[in-house]
Amino acid sequence: MMNLNGEHDRETELPIIAFDKVSKTYSTGTKAITNLSLKINKGEFVFIVGSSGSGKSTLIKLLLKEIEPSEGNIFVNGKELTRLRRSQIPKHRRGIGVVFQDFRLLKDRNVFENVAFAQRVIQEPIRSIKRKVPSILAEVGLSEKMQVLPKQLSGGEQQRVALARALVNNPVILLADEPTGNLDPKNSWEIMNLLEEVNKKGTTVVIVTHNREIVDAMQKRVITMNKGVLISDETKGGYSYEG
Amino acid sequence: MMNLNGEHDRETELPIIAFDKVSKTYSTGTKAITNLSLKINKGEFVFIVGSSGSGKSTLIKLLLKEIEPSEGNIFVNGKELTRLRRSQIPKHRRGIGVVFQDFRLLKDRNVFENVAFAQRVIQEPIRSIKRKVPSILAEVGLSEKMQVLPKQLSGGEQQRVALARALVNNPVILLADEPTGNLDPKNSWEIMNLLEEVNKKGTTVVIVTHNREIVDAMQKRVITMNKGVLISDETKGGYSYEG
Amino acid sequence: MRASSIGYSIKQGIKNIRRNKMFSLASIGTIMACLFLFGVFYFVLANVQYMMKMAETSVGITVFFDEGIGEAKIKDIGTEIKTRKEISSMNYISAEEAWKKFQKEMYKDDKDLTEAFQGDNPLADSASYEIYLNDVSKQDNLVKFIEKIDGVRKVNSSEVTAKGLSSFNILVGYVSATIIIILISVAVFLISTTITMGISVRKDEIAIMKLIGATDFFIRAPFIVEGILIGFLGSLFPLVVLYFIYNKIIAYITVKYKFNVLSNFLTFLDVKDIFATLIPISILMGIGIGFFGSILTVRKHLRV
Amino acid sequence: MRASSIGYSIKQGIKNIRRNKMFSLASIGTIMACLFLFGVFYFVLANVQYMMKMAETSVGITVFFDEGIGEAKIKDIGTEIKTRKEISSMNYISAEEAWKKFQKEMYKDDKDLTEAFQGDNPLADSASYEIYLNDVSKQDNLVKFIEKIDGVRKVNSSEVTAKGLSSFNILVGYVSATIIIILISVAVFLISTTITMGISVRKDEIAIMKLIGATDFFIRAPFIVEGILIGFLGSLFPLVVLYFIYNKIIAYITVKYKFNVLSNFLTFLDVKDIFATLIPISILMGIGIGFFGSILTVRKHLRV
């Protein structure tokens, strides 16, 4: 393993996620991220907040290598993402569970299959799939919806399917983009408790959210973005940004 | 105009929206709404809250005649919806501005065209479209994004395009399903203030939301749903429901 | 509907084609393929029909006269025969000519055999009229008419050839009809599958438009403009390709079979004649397919 | 790859067809249409080729002998000619038979003319061998060989017919090749447009799978299973339809032209012979189109 300076190092000492002077300008000319440097260590629980359009989702897309940075380097699990070969990308993504802001469920498969798909991708045996998928769906409160299609779910239900899919493989890193945007406060808290538990078992959790109530209450590390620039990074922070 | 009892009446005395013992069971067997009766008068500002899957979006879909009730009658603007002929449906929908929970933007048209589409539908002259659309987009803070496609927008930006489209025709009724789910608190408040203004100009506003902070602060009528049943209806309420 | 809405529909129709590039290209491609095949078959059939017609005119009737009849009488008979409309041309062949022709056809200038008959025409009294018809099927009537004329000994009609040709003609007709029906069915089927796929692509878009309160007509209009344009564009390309192919192929065949018996039959229609019909038919078919295709697609959606 | 993943790929492939019913049906339909057209042309061409072959064997050579030659010598010549491989059959025709045949062919039993020659055979010394060949194009060689045999006065080959037929044969070959090339191009083009449309329908799905960490192979496998199945299903239907159509059409034509000159040429291949080739070709083409089609589609997506 190589750290940022290129020296050999033990994995635990390395930040699991590191942005090194990263900028992203979209083809439309929008500068979504400007010169961002950021380190997140293994096992951390981090909130990313900031106003609409400040580059939070862009950050998640960069980590997943869905898009490429215009400048700078991104390291995940010690690997520099732009250097990954095409064939290495699936392995990189399998280590990361993601709840997308727009859910991205497979619309022609039912709830069970959507979650099971993540397991199939890592070639889990069928027996394990049949045990794990119902149990994770029960945790997000969707035991009764296993056989229905995404379009037959309410907004909040879809969001919870997306969360179940992100969690089912016990990922090393969990990225959740607005995972409670369509959930009522009670459901939101249940999900947050679930994520805290997952975090306690060792998963690094990064949550993008606008939910001031939750951020303020949980007293975790809070990274605040504005117009693509990191404007504050507090260890036990609250939802401070108000434009 | 006919009221619920079939007598002639002046429009102002009528509830602009009325549910009369409405139930909705989906083809999957899910009972989304059970025996709901509800009246909303012209010019009201109403929040609908309730946990995930309690039937709030179903209620909006019923009002728009996107789906049909299994039982009961729904009256909008004095018209019974199941009695509307196919050819009358467009006119019915034109009177209602809707922000869908999943936005439903036309993905192959840019922001300007998405909003302009609502104006084109009511055959506004082009000159009026060229004046109104930029002005409403400025109100939701998207002046700089008029030429980009929906997929090139952040979640919150898409949500604001959906809102602009719902407002551009000065609808008689505005239905907004979770219009601030992807917005930061500051943006959310701006949107709420905008909706309050619109309401003051005479539009009946119905907002489905999970945002406790906003509901508690605004002290408007709050209708609470749980598992398809209306469980409370307070005139100056707060976000009371906690499962 | 306001003028602005009509303008909008047309503009949107054009924009749609650019927006859904892949789908538009695929649709244009399908129409192109169908009309190209149609064009190829139209070529083949039109030319076969034409060659048949040419071949028919070379099938004739021979009229022989009573022994010792005078030239004047033969002329009279000729005048009477010429009154008939089904006749395309008529030649007088004297006994000498007949014998020379016979020798040539039968013995292929085999001198030994020709010498055997030297100075002695076995076909004396074989002076005749050779008559060519417009339409082989009318031969029977004509033969009956001529046989009744005074001074006519015998009418020699090549019944077998005539019947064969007109049967062949009918066969070609059936085959043409069958192939064209098959082609049109395949075209309609392919277009409808293209449209079926279009449904998957556009379903959401149309559903959203409806929820915003667009009337059926307002939703349909741009799609129909688009369909007509796609059909029109799809019909142009095969026409251009076929135009150049046709000349090349005819030139090729004509040169290839120049010194060959087949060249007698290989008479081709002029490219102008063929395109005078093919251009309007193709363009109308293209526009028709595009128009009905888009109407049906959008109808199907609007029922959602 | 684990067994469970292989099972999953196959199951998903089958499920995909049911999930995207419209798209699957459209794809199957396109393949069906292409293979149906292919089948129709295969029928026509195979039969034309076959009829040509039959017609060829009825084109022959006539061998005449020196004047006053004895029967024994004629037999010797016959034996020598028979050593040649290109000969399919050989008949001896005496001078009397030749004259009768001539009368019949030339005058169509015109009694007046026949009487003119009564008792006098103008074709004395016209005894001959009629020789039929396997392959018309080898006629020239054979003629040269026979002409050199002692006692042969003349070899009468129907040069015109022979050359015409073998030219026609070449023409049919060219036309077949052209039509088949056009058809295959159209088929490939249509399939690729079908696939292009498939891209619009499946783009999002594949993008999501990739973001979840699925390997290229894992994404491809179900699509390829699906493609092969669609191709296979698409090839079956036209085969069944063609099977029943073929028998019907042959029966129809045979009855229709029973008492007609054309019936001489209308010899058809047996349905079994034709399907022995058509079935494997169609199925392989269907599966091939489905296989390559799906691979190309998914490849294109995976580049996203």
Ligand SMILES: Nc1ncnc2c1ncn2[C@@H]1O[C@H](COP(=O)(O)OP(=O)(O)OP(=O)(O)O)[C@@H](O)[C@H]1O
């Ligand atoms: N694919 C894209 N092409 C062009 N511009 C884009 C694209 N995606 C996002 N943007 C722009 O980049 C900026 C940052 O977008 P991003 O989605 O990262 O914001 P965000 O912080 O997630 O906002 P939100 O809270 O509203 O989801 C926005 O101005 C947006 O319009």
Ligand SMILES: Nc1ncnc2c1ncn2[C@@H]1O[C@H](COP(=O)(O)OP(=O)(O)OP(=O)(O)O)[C@@H](O)[C@H]1O
């Ligand atoms: N098209 C459908 N077919 C079948 N069931 C459906 C359909 N749409 C919604 N449902 C079910 O009906 C119930 C109510 O759904 P609805 O979308 O109205 O909930 P909601 O109150 O809007 O929830 P949320 O806050 O999560 O958006 C849910 O249990 C959902 O699974």
Ligand SMILES: [Mg+2]
């Ligand atoms: Mg975002």
Ligand SMILES: [Mg+2]
């Ligand atoms: Mg909802």
